[in-house]
Structure formats: structure tokens, C-alpha cells
Amino acid sequence: MKNKIGIVIILLLIAVFSVFAFKWVKHRMEYAVTDAVFVESDSMANLSFYRVKGRIVKLQKKEGDYVKKGEVIAVLDDTDYRTKLEQIKNQIESLRLKKKALQEKLSKIEEAVKIQIRTSLLNLQQVKASIEATKHRISQIEKEIQLAKKDEERFRSLLKKELIPERKYDLVKTKLDVLLEKKKYAQKKLEELKIQQKKAEEGITLAENEKKSIKELKKEIESLSKKIKSLEKQKEDVENQIRYTKLISPYNGRIAKKFVSEGEVIPSGRPVYSVVPENSLYILVLLEETKLDGIRVGSKANVYIDAYPDKKYRGEVFEINPATAAKFALVPRDVTAGEFTKVAQRIPVKIRITEGDISVLKVGLGGEVEIKKEK
Template sequence: MANQSTSSPEDEQHSQADNQHDDPQQNENDREDRPERKRPGKKPLIILAVVAIVMIIVGLWFWLTTRNIETTDDAFTEANAVTIAPKASGYVTELRVKDNQRVKKGDLLVVIDPRDSLAQRDQAQAQLGLARAQLHQAQASLELAKVQYPAQKDQALAQQAKAEANLLNAEADYKRQRGVDPRATSQRNIDAASAQLRSARAELAGAKAQVEVASQVQLQIQQQKTNVEARQRQVEQAQAQLNTANLNLSYTQVLAPYDGFVTKRNVQVGTLVQAGTALFSLVSPDVWITANFKETQLEHMNPGDKVEITVDAWPDMKLEGHVDSIQMGSGSRFSAFPAENATGNYVKIVQRVPVKIVIDKGLDPNQALPLGLSVEPKVRIK
């Protein structure tokens, strides 16, 4: 219908508000009719108190269990690793190992062509045989000289005695020829006696000289002894050359210096190698941990402290060990380019010091940890 009016919700709200302001008594009655709000009980407070106590206990327990523990994530596995290189040159004729193979000390790893070394050894053996033969000859000459030279002296003395007798006879003949009546002899006989006298004197002088030479028996024997000593030195020299040849021959066989694993192999059969050429690396199975702790963590850390070790590669592996030693210097001090703190502007940086940790338990003897693995040690300090 045209005269009927419509009212909006806003008009009704305004009208109700006006009615409430106009009737205070009714407002009071409405408040009395409303139910009262219940106050919160003690149960939430109790729960809150229990949670707070539990948190305090947990925090206290965590502090008590970790206050004597120093840890770092800057720690890695380490072991002895050497580069295997030959001392002989030649072609590789045998390769006895594969990549990452475990070997024992003394195992044959590589064989280099030994023919050149064998020829040198045979030549040295021949030189040694010749030197020994010459030594035996010199020793025989010495034994002969000990008999020969005294006999020669005696023979020289006998020749001297004979020459003296001949001289006496010649002198006697000469005196007879000069003392008789010239008519009873001839000038020829006198000249012959005179010549015989001079010859006897010459023979005596020669015999005396022979005696003087033959009398040097000790010097002659000493000369033979010196010859024997020289031959002995030659034998020793030849033996040394043979030892060197055998040593060079042994270098053609590369042996494992200790138990370990073959890594980084870069040699094949037929490869021409030179002395000092790197063939591969040999890693020892005896692994330790190098942990780089901050210098502020070392105050109470001492060798012998127990360590719990976790390996990132095998989270379930739990190792136990102890602190072996603390390096006498920070890592930066022994780096290739140590910091020059006395030059330019200085900014203090907390240094890290390597700590060696030896593994005591938890590692399978047949299992070795590769080098450079990340680990997390927890050191219990006293």
C-alpha cells in the first residue's frame, strides 16, 4: 500500500537505544537478569606452574650435562698417507694392485723391467770374482815370500863366502907369481894372476851387494803384505759395487712400506716411469681425528680427556676416544702464508688450534674411515 512505511534495521537499533536511555529502570532489571561470569579456576595456574618447573628442570639438567663438554664441527679424519714412488726407471711389467685395495706390509705392488739392473749385477759379480782371484794370488805370493826371501839371503851369504875364498886364492896366486924367481915364471902367468885377483875382488863386491839386498827380508815381506791389503780393498770395492747393483735391482720391485689402502693410482702396465714418479698413495688404516677448537675452548682441555665422536657419513656409528695432544700453535700460524699482525689495521679474530684425538672404541678392525670425513667430537673436560 502507498501509505504503509518501511523501517530499516538501523532505524530499529536507534529506536532500541533511545528506549534504553529513556528507561534506566529497565536497564537495571536487564543486568540483574543476566547470568554472572565465572572466574577462572586454579587448574590453569597449576598447569602453568608445572610447565615452568619442568622447563627449569630440563634447563638445569641440560646445563649440568653440557657444562663440561666442548665440541666443534670443524673436525676431520686424518691418517698417515704416503706417495709411493720408485727409485728405478723403466717400463712397468707387472701391476699387482687395484684401486682402493688393501695391502699388507711387504706385499709386491709394482714390478719394473729389471733387465738393465740384472746386467749391472752380473758385471759387478764378475768384477768381484776377478778381485778375489787377485787377492788369492797376492796371499800365495806373501806365503812364498816368507820362505823365498830368507833363502835368498842365505844364498847371497854363501855367494859372498865363496867370493871371499876365491879372493884369498887369487891373492895367494898373485903373491906366489910376484915372489918367485922371474926365471921360474913368465909375464903371462903374472898377468893372469893379477887378472884373477881383480876378478875375485869384483865378485866379492857383487856378492856383498847381493847380501845387502837379500838382507831386506822384512821390507820385502811387508811389500807383499801391502799388496795383499790392496787386493783386499779391491775385493771390498767390488763387493760394494755388487751390493749397489743388487740394491738397484731390488728397486725394480716396489713393496708396501706398511699396511694400508691403495688410492689415487695413476700407473698401468707398460707405463714408462722415472725415479721419483708418483705411482699412487698408500693410506694407513690407523685413523685419528684432527679437531680445530677455538682458543677459548682450550682452558680446561688436557691430554687424556675422554671424547665421544659422531661421524657425519655414518650417523649411527658412535666412537670413543681421548685427546692425544694439542698442537703447539694455531692453524693460521703454520699456514703457507701466516698472518702479519704487526702490519696495517688489526682486527682480533678467535684463532683455532688443532687437537689430535685418538680413537679407542667403536671402529671395526676391518673397516677404515676415509680421510677428510667430517666428524663432531664432544670432549668431556675435567
């Protein structure tokens, strides 16, 4: 009886083992299974301060913390940059005040020159007209004097012959003397007008010379404008540098590594944090070449991470590398000497996680994967 029971137990054990063996073999035929699995990220970045250096006054995050896009995660002391900005602002303000004063001076000079030229031209025209009139008057007086001289000579001859009374001669002589005085007065007037003409012409010349000072003022104003423009660019650059003293996360993600400490003085470009972007994690599988058959882009996969044995992840293949991992080794095997040991090569396969809590995953974690083979 006991022998029969023993035989039954053995047969049951063999049956159970056969079932499990069948399932295991079937599973291995349907899935490519490997433990050469790593959590990776295709865009993990080291963040650093751009174009600025100095003492770190604040580190907002620690390793493992979640960060949002646009969030300030570190701050540099910006005292020196703000001092420089204030100096540039003062220089700009000083140059603007100087430029304004020169512009006001230029406006006054231009207006004065316009008035001076307009007045001088008007005076010149009037003087020239008066000169012409005076010349014409002198010409008429000279003609009258010629006639008066002839009358005076004729009456003097008649007076000598006692043909006319002296009174008549005196009238003719007086008329001649008056004409001579008129001519003398007119000539004096003409000289005065010529002096006025010269002064008017000199006024125009002085006004024209003032135009040279206007040109110099315009050049000086233009030079100040260029200096102000240059300082405005410097001001904008320093304002940008002040903004750069705040390190901002470029995307949502988690802090993978903190490289510096508060109070430390760092140069521009030195890494402060390493950030893993949200949704950038994937599973890298180094799949043996013997298991590659039936694996396609889109193949479904079950992923198990050693650090979280109670959590299950699902995914699908989104990339199969066209070269083996050995091709990218730092020291690739040299088979040209004829020495060769056959080793199963591994093909990098990338799996995108479609189900599971990826917030707990860390780059570099290992695990196991089952990839469903396509028929």
C-alpha cells in the same frame, strides 16, 4: 570435557618439551659439541722408489688395501741393473785372476832371487877364500924361487969352475924351473878365481836388479787390489739398487692413493702409493673458542662419523693447539687498517680414538664430536 583434554595434552607436550629442552641445555653445558670434525693422520706418507728408475712391472696393491710392514707393494724392471751387476762381477773375476797370476809370479821371482843371492854370496865367499889361499901360495912359491935362484947362480958358478958335476946343477936348475911353473900355474889359477869372483858379484847385482821388478810387480798388484775394491763397492751399490727395485711398506697400514699404473716408466722419487700407517689416525676438531672452557688434555669424547652413522667411537683429547687455526691460514686477516669484524676463532683440538673400529676410517672423513667438559 574436550577443552580439559586439550589442556592436558598441551600441558603434557609442554612438560615433554621442557624435559627434552632441559636435557639438551644440560648436555650442551656438560659437553662441547661441534661438527667441525675431520679424520686425520699425523704420518701419512707418499712411498716412492729410492735411487732407481724404470718400468713398473707389478703393482701389488690397490687403493684401500691393507699392507703389512716389510711387504713388497710394487716392483720395477731390474733387467738393466742385473746386467750391470753381471758386468761388474766379470770384471772383478778377471782382475782377481790377473792378480792371482801376478802373485804367483811374484812368489816365484822372490824365491829365485833369494836362492840366487844366497848362492852367489856363498860362491863369492868361497872364491874370496880361494883367492886369499892362492895369493898366499904364490907368495910362498916366490920365496922358494928366490932361494932356488940363488942356488942356481951358486951352482952355475961352481959348474963353470968344474967344482961340481953337471948333474947336481941340473937338479938345482930343474927345481927352479918347477917352482917357476908352479908360480905360473898359481897365477893362472888366481886369474880364474878373480873371474869367478866377478861372476859371483854380477850374480848378486842381477839379483838386486830383480828386486826392482819385484817392486814393480807389487805396485801392479796393489793397483789391481784398489781396482777390485772399487768394483766391489760398485757391485754392492748395484746390489742395493736391485733391492731398491722392490718397493716395501715401512709399516702396517692402508693404501690411501695409487699414483701410477703397471707398465709406466717412472723416475726415482716419483710417488707410487700414499700409505696411512695403522694406529696413526686421530680426530681433528676445530673447536670454537667460546666452547673451549673446561676442555683439557685427557677430556673424554664421543665421536660420530657421517659415513658410518651406526658406528660409535670414543676417545680422549691428547693435544690442544696453542694457536688458532686462522694463524696458519695462507692469507691471514689484516686488522692493522682498523677494519675488524668479530668472528669466533677456532682452536685445533686432537682426539685419540680409544674405542671403535678404526679399520673403516678414511683420512678426510667428517662427523660430529662431543667433548666432556672438566669442572
